[in-house]
Amino acid sequence: MPLFEIETDAHIIITWADDEAAAREVVDEAYPEDELLRMTKRPRNSWVISKGALGLTDRTLDPCMIARDCLSKSAGDKVNAIRLYRMETGCDVDQARRAIESNMVMGW
Structure with missing residues (x-):
């Protein structure tokens, strides 16, 4: 079943549909008041949302994003994540530990 990316005036919908x-029926049922702007049949069975398109590329604005990235790179190893966070941000050990631990609690 093909994957469709559908943009309306208020939403971006990703859905599987036969054609x-x-x-269009999915959009009409879920958001009857929305105006369809664009529909794209995706070439593969997956979808990606560009962080650049959403304005989320400035990593200096969100320390949590940096901490989550460090946790991901370290495969959840707290000590390694703290080291990576310090290298990325230039902060001291205590600040890095707090940032990493608070993101571990949130389930990064």
Whole structure:
């Protein structure tokens, strides 16, 4: 079943549908008041949302994003994540520990 990316005036919807008509029906049922702006049949069975398109590329604005990235790179190893966070931000050990531990609690 093809994957469709559908943009309306208020939403971006990612859905599987047999064809374009079925994809339009999904939008009409879920958001009847929305105006369809664009519909794209995706070439693969996955989808990606560009952080650049959403304005989320400035990593200096969100220390949690940096901490989560460090946790991901270290595969959850707290000590290694703290080291990576310090290298990335230039902060001291205590600040890095707090940032990493608070993100571990949130389930990064």
